[in-house]
Each structure stands twice: as C-alpha cells, then as structure tokens.
Amino acid sequence: MLKVTTFFQGLPGQRPVPGSLDLPGSPQKLPSMAEADSEASMSEASSEDLVPPLEAGGAPHRDEQEASKRKEKKPRGLANMLSVFTKGKKKTTKAQTPSPAEPECGPECGWAPDGPLPTVEELKAALERGRLEAARPLLALERELQATAAAGGASQAELVRSQSKVEALYVLLRGQVLGVLRWPLEAAPERLRQALAVVAEQEREDRRAAEAAEAEAEGTSALAATRPRRWLQLWRCGVAEVVQERMGRRPAAGTEGRSEAESAFLHMGLTMKEDLEAVVERLKPLFPAEFDVVATYAERYHEHFAAHLATMAQFELCERDTYMLLVWVQNFYPNDIINSPKLAQELQSVRLGSLLPPKQIQLLEATFLSNEAANVKELMARALELESQRWAKDVAPQRLDGHCHSELAIDIIQIISQGQAKAESITPDLGMQIKQVLLVELAAFLRSYQRTFDEFLERSKQLRNYRANIIANVNNCLSFRTSMEQKWQIPQEPPSHLLGPLNELKSHGFDTLLQNLFVELKPLFKRFTQTRWAAPEETLEEIIAAVGGRLPEFLELQDCFREELMEVVHLHLVKEYIIRLSKRRLVLKTAEQQQQLARHIRANADVIQHFCTQNGSPATWLHSALPTLAEIIRLQDPSAIKIEVATYATSYPDFSKGHLSAILAIKGNLSSSEVRSIRSILDVNMGVREPSRSLYSLINVG
Numbered sequence: 001m002l003k004v005t006t007f008f009q010g011l012p013g014q015r016p017v018p019g020s021l022d023l024p025g026s027p028q029k030l031p032s033m034a035e036a037d038s039e040a041s042m043s044e045a046s047s048e049d050l051v052p053p054l055e056a057g058g059a060p061h062r063d064e065q066e067a068s069k070r071k072e073k074k075p076r077g078l079a080n081m082l083s084v085f086t087k088g089k090k091k092t093t094k095a096q097t098p099s100p101a102e103p104e105c106g107p108e109c110g111w112a113p114d115g116p117l118p119t120v121e122e123l124k125a126a127l128e129r130g131r132l133e134a135a136r137p138l139l140a141l142e143r144e145l146q147a148t149a150a151a152g153g154a155s156q157a158e159l160v161r162s163q164s165k166v167e168a169l170y171v172l173l174r175g176q177v178l179g180v181l182r183w184p185l186e187a188a189p190e191r192l193r194q195a196l197a198v199v200a201e202q203e204r205e206d207r208r209a210a211e212a213a214e215a216e217a218e219g220t221s222a223l224a225a226t227r228p229r230r231w232l233q234l235w236r237c238g239v240a241e242v243v244q245e246r247m248g249r250r251p252a253a254g255t256e257g258r259s260e261a262e263s264a265f266l267h268m269g270l271t272m273k274e275d276l277e278a279v280v281e282r283l284k285p286l287f288p289a290e291f292d293v294v295a296t297y298a299e300r301y302h303e304h305f306a307a308h309l310a311t312m313a314q315f316e317l318c319e320r321d322t323y324m325l326l327v328w329v330q331n332f333y334p335n336d337i338i339n340s341p342k343l344a345q346e347l348q349s350v351r352l353g354s355l356l357p358p359k360q361i362q363l364l365e366a367t368f369l370s371n372e373a374a375n376v377k378e379l380m381a382r383a384l385e386l387e388s389q390r391w392a393k394d395v396a397p398q399r400l401d402g403h404c405h406s407e408l409a410i411d412i413i414q415i416i417s418q419g420q421a422k423a424e425s426i427t428p429d430l431g432m433q434i435k436q437v438l439l440v441e442l443a444a445f446l447r448s449y450q451r452t453f454d455e456f457l458e459r460s461k462q463l464r465n466y467r468a469n470i471i472a473n474v475n476n477c478l479s480f481r482t483s484m485e486q487k488w489q490i491p492q493e494p495p496s497h498l499l500g501p502l503n504e505l506k507s508h509g510f511d512t513l514l515q516n517l518f519v520e521l522k523p524l525f526k527r528f529t530q531t532r533w534a535a536p537e538e539t540l541e542e543i544i545a546a547v548g549g550r551l552p553e554f555l556e557l558q559d560c561f562r563e564e565l566m567e568v569v570h571l572h573l574v575k576e577y578i579i580r581l582s583k584r585r586l587v588l589k590t591a592e593q594q595q596q597l598a599r600h601i602r603a604n605a606d607v608i609q610h611f612c613t614q615n616g617s618p619a620t621w622l623h624s625a626l627p628t629l630a631e632i633i634r635l636q637d638p639s640a641i642k643i644e645v646a647t648y649a650t651s652y653p654d655f656s657k658g659h660l661s662a663i664l665a666i667k668g669n670l671s672s673s674e675v676r677s678i679r680s681i682l683d684v685n686m687g688v689r690e691p692s693r694s695l696y697s698l699i700n701v702g
Contacts, residue, residue, distance in 0.1 A: 127172040397472035404472035409479035446501035474509040528580040570612035582662035589668035598634035
C-alpha cells in the first residue's frame with residue numbers, strides 16, 4: 001500500500017520540520033483573542049491609566065491624602081486596596097522600566113500571601129518583562145477590588161478607575177500567557193508550565209466567580225462584570241489560528257509532476273502528522289489534563305483538513321483530483337496519519353471520523369469507477385489498434401523462447417491490473433467493486449479482439465508473416481487465461497463470456513493454420529473408397545507422412561496449444577476415416593469379408609492413435625472410435641451387435657441412427673428386420689448425457 005510519505009516523493013518548498021509546531025516571529029499580542037474578550041472596553045485601558053500624569057507637587061499632595069485617610073481609620077482592606085493604586089509613583093512623567101538589578105516584586109513579584117500587595121507600577125513592570133509570577137498578586141488585587149466594592153467604602157469613580165487598571169494589567173498578562181501558549185514548543189519548559197498554571201488558575205477563578213454571582217442578588221455589584229475570562233477557550237481559538245497558518249502554507253504547484261492540489265494535500269498530511277507527533281511527545285507531558293491538548297490539536301487539524309476537502313469536493317473534479325481526494329480520505333488519512341504507530345493510541349478516544357460524509361464518498365467512488373472504466377476501455381482499444389496496425393504492415397512478431405510472441409496480452413493485463421491496483425489503493429472494498437467492472441470491460445475487449453483477428457484472417461492471407469502472426473495471437477490466449485485464473489482470482493473455469501472469444505479466436509487460428517494440410521489430405525482419404533479398401537495400409541501411410549511433413553510448421557506454438565492442435569488433427573483423421581466408411585459404397589455379404597475389413601480398420605486405428613499420441617495429442621477419448629466400429633462390422637450375432645452399439649452410444653452420445661445405418665450398410669448379410677432391431681437399441685434411454693466433445697455431429701451421412 002502506498003504511504004503518505006512516499007506517494008508524492010520530494011515535497012517542494014519548505015517542509016515542516018519533523019516534530020515542530022514553531023513558527024518564526026512570535027507575536028506579543030493576539031488581536032483576534034483580544035477581540036474575543038467580552039470586556040474589550042476595559043481591556044483597552046491605556047498606559048496612562050496605569051500611570052496617570054502627575055502635576056507639580058502631586059506626590060506630596062498624595063502623601064497628605066494618605067495621612068488623612070489613615071487618621072479617618074477606614075476599613076483596613078479598603079485602605080490597603082486604595083494604597084495599591086496610589087503608592088509607588090515616581091516624580092517623572094512616565095513609568096520607568098526597572099533594571100534587572102532592581103528588585104522584581106520580591107520572591108514572587110514582591111508579594112507574599114500575608115504581605116502587602118505590589119503596586120500597579122510594579123506589576124506592570126514585571127508583566128512587561130514577561131514575569132508570569134505577577135499573575136497571583138494580580139488575582140489578589142482583583143479580589144481586593146471586589147472586596148472593596150462589596151464594602152461600599154469607595155466611590156463609583158474610584159472603583160471604575162481602579163478596575164480599569166486591573167483590566168489593563170490583565171491585558172498584559174493575557175498577551176504574555178497566550179503568547180507563550182501559542183508557540184508552546186518555542187517556550188522553555190518552566191515558562192510553559194507557568195503559563196499553563198496561570199490559565200488553570202484563571203479557569204478556577206472563573207468558576208469561583210460564577211458561583212459567587214449566583215449567590216449574590218443581581219445588580220448589587222458596583223463593578224463591571226469581567227468574568228468569565230475564558231482563557232482556556234481563547235487558547236483553543238489560538239490553536240485553530242496556528243493550525244490554519246501551518247496548514248495554509250502551500251508549496252510551489254506542479255513540482256515533479258504533481259498538481260497544486262496534490263502538493264497541498266501532501267503538505268497538509270505531513271504537517272498534521274508531524275505536528276501531532278510533536279504534541280504527543282513534547283506537549284502532552286507538560287499540559288494539565290483539563291487542556292486535553294492532544295484532542296484539541298487533533299480536532300483543529302481535522303476540522304481544517306475536512307473543510308479544505310469539503311470545499312474542493314463542491315467543484316467538478318478532474319479524474320486525477322477525484323482519485324487523490326479518495327485516496328486521502330479513505331486510505332492515507334485514516335491509515336497513515338490517524339492510525340500511525342505514534343498516534344493511534346492517543347487518537348483512539350478522540351474519534352475524529354471521516355474527512356467527508358459517507359454520501360459524498362459514495363458519489364466520489366461512483367465517479368472514480370466510471371472514470372477508470374472509461375480509461376481502461378480507451379487504453380485497451382488503443383493497444384489493439386496499434387497491434388492490428390502491425391499485422392497489417394506485415395511486421396513479424398517477436399520470438400520468445402522459440403515461440404511467436406505478442407505484447408498485446410501483456411499490455412492488456414497491465415492495463416487491467418493497474419486499474420484494479422489503483423482502486424485497491426483507496427480501499428480493498430473498492431478494489432472488489434472495480435474488479436467486476438473491469439472484467440466486463442475485458443469481456444467486451446476480447447470480443448472486439450476476436451472480430452479484429454477474424455478480419456485479419458480474411459484480408460491478409462497474402463502477407464509473408466501471416467502464419468507467424470496467427471501463431472502469436474493464438475499464444476496470447478494462454479497469457480489471458482493464466483491471468484484470469486491467477487492474478488484476478490477467477491475460478492479454474494472462467495465464465496464463458498470471457499473464454500468464449502478466446503476459444504473462438506484459437507479455433508479460427510487453428511482452422512487457418514491447418515487449412516492447407518486438410519486440403520492436401522482430402523484426396524488421400526477419397527482413395528479409401530475409390531479402391532474399395534483394397535490397400536488401406538498404404539493409403540493411411542501416405543496420410544500420416546503428409547501430416548508429419550507439416551508438423552514443424554507448428555513448433556512456434558506454445559506447447560499446450562501444439563497439443564491442442566494435434567488433437568484437432570487427430571479428430572480430423574478419425575472423422576474423415578469414419579466418413580469414408582459411411583459412404584455406403586462398400587457392401588460385404590460374407591462374414592469373412594467383414595472380418596477382413598474389421599482387421600484393416602483396427603490396424604489403421606492403431607497407426608492413427610500411435611502417431612497422434614506420439615506427437616502430443618491428448619485425445620484419448622478418440623481411441624475407441626474406430627476399434628468399436630471394427631467390432632460392430634466383425635460381429636455376426638444381432639444381439640451381440642446390439643450390446644456393442646449400446647456401449648458405443650454411451651461413449652459417443654452424438655452417434656445417431658443415421659450413422660449406425662451407414663455402418664450397418666456394410667454388412668450385406670443382415671436382413672431388414674435385423675437392421676431395424678439393432679437400430680432400435682438407440683431408442684432406449686440409457687441416461688446418455690450430451691457430448692462434451694463432438695465427433696459424429698461433425699459427420700453428415702445424408
């Protein structure tokens with residue numbers, strides 16, 4: 001079976017690096033993910049929200065405010081909350097990025113669960129440096145804000161401004177986290193674990209917020225709803241974008257004989273397989289189970305692949321693209337990708353399904369079968385046309401192992417076999433379906449082949465290579481039959497609609513090859529009756545010599561066909577001998593005369609049998625034809641003759657009363673009543689079956 005990595009060798013353009021999902025230029029922000037966030041207005045808070053511009057003397061004024069607030073003894077949580085958003089500002093016009101030597105929020109962004117929260121400026125600086133440790137204090141900040149709002153100790157304006165700053169920090173955090181997860185194979189394992197932990201924590205907070213919201217009365221919170229944030233969903237959307245980008249890279253079209261569609265399919269198949277293997281080997285051990293990372297990537301790749309195929313299948317496809325579509329949907333994708341050694345176990349529970357719906361696959365398969373039948377028919381017709389042109393031009397056939405050889409049978413067998421192999425490369429079931437279609441086309445071709453050969457026999461007798469080309473075509477029958485029985489697994493006796501044309505072609509070829517010999521033998525057989533069987537041994541000797549002289553002409557036949565041809569000669573000799581006995585020109589009235597003729601017939605039968613058997617005739621069924629007639633002629637007792645006739649009719653079911661009467665006419669000492677009594681034995685139904693071979697049906701006794 002063809003493999004996905006070998007069907008189109010040498011993928012042009014940039015191939016995906018095995019086991020890699022990475023792409024150059026990792027962005028720091030995902031616009032599409034930001035758009036998916038329902039709190040876009042809050043997320044678009046500017047850096048000025050994080051660092052409001054300071055007027056001259058702004059810092060001392062702020063210190064005075066803080067002192068005044070402490071004197072007013074506001075709730076501790078509220079005081080802490082407000083101080084987070086006001087302390088730590090510099091007397092510069094913009095926030096300065098801390099140098100690496102500066103403390104970065106303490107052990108974890110300067111925050112411990114029992115210590116004071118870091119300032120907004122500290123969190124912003126940490127997030128801008130990619131410090132994902134800031135996620136936990138940011139979450140604590142968000143909770144403090146919610147507690148402050150619930151306590152009602154801050155104005156609406158203060159809460160809105162504070163929430164905008166929290167959300168602006170979340171925009172920074174989200175960009176960092178989803179940026180890491182968008183390109184997970186580029187990230188250091190520890191940083192990837194941090195990003196995954198942040199998403200998992202945000203998912204837990206989404207669930208906690210949902211439970212809290214259910215417990216609270218609607219409209220009681222002074223803060224805008226910012227949860228659920230659905231970062232896990234945003235990650236999945238990011239996976240879909242990466243997959244689209246990866247699969248959408250198309251190599252140069254038409255390279256190394258491939259079409260644009262073939263190149264695109266090969267690229268997508270290799271990309272999906274290699275990327276999923278990287279997910280299984282490198283990402284699955286790091287991702288928490290709730291991410292279902294293998295299924296997420298597999299489903300996104302499958303969806304992209306299926307969408308691409310569905311779009312393509314809507315158009316009228318050429319034959320090549322129809323086949324390519326089917327072989328990917330039915331073979332390469334399920335076998336070489338989904339069930340590949342590294343992915344089969346991992347994807348077993350995902351149940352991706354087929355790339356196309358069953359009805360569409362059936363339509364494509366029907367189109368494929370129709371296309372292949374038409375192609376095979378056209379190719380076989382072209383091969384026959386080329387072969388018949390060689391006959392007409394009197395081109396001598398090739399000689400192979402001493403036999404006349406034609407390439408026609410090989411060409412036809414190859415055309416049929418390639419059609420079946422092409423279907424089997426899609427599915428074995430389609431291979432079985434096309435087998436029946438191709439055999440119908442083969443039967444039609446063989447009938448056309450027979451007609452073309454008959455026309456050649458009729459019109460080309462004057463050509464020098466006439467007989468050699470006949471022998472070559474008769475030899476073709478062996479190749480056809482062998483292929484039917486072996487390669488196409490047709491039973492030992494292929495159906496008549498396949499064998500019939502071949503048998504007719506062979507028979508017509510034999511008739512033509514033997515025509516001159518049989519014409520030469522005709523006057524020799526007439527001599528039997530002309531001499532009234534006076535010297536049958538000498539006459540038969542001349543007949544045998546004539547046949548023996550012609551046998552070298554048939555040495556270039558395949559051995560099996562040379563034997564079949566000798567059987568035809570054997571049959572002809574026996575048949576012509578019986579015809580001479582049945583001419584009613586010889587009447588013998590005495591038992592001695594009849595016994596002498598019987599001895600001649602038996603001797604002649606032995607000579608014919610020995611000669612034909614020695615030269616390869618397998619016609620053992622003819623051995624008793626002449627000796628039994630000799631016995632009927634020799635016997636004088638009508639009852640004994642009846643027994644012999646009954647036995648003879650069993651061996652030769654086409655032996656009729658007319659044939660019997662012609663033989664009994666030799667016995668001039670039988671009365672009419674005795675002849676009628678002997679003939680009546682053929683009226684008895686002895687369960688005689690129809691003859692499988694013809695002898696007496698070839699003999700017309702008038």
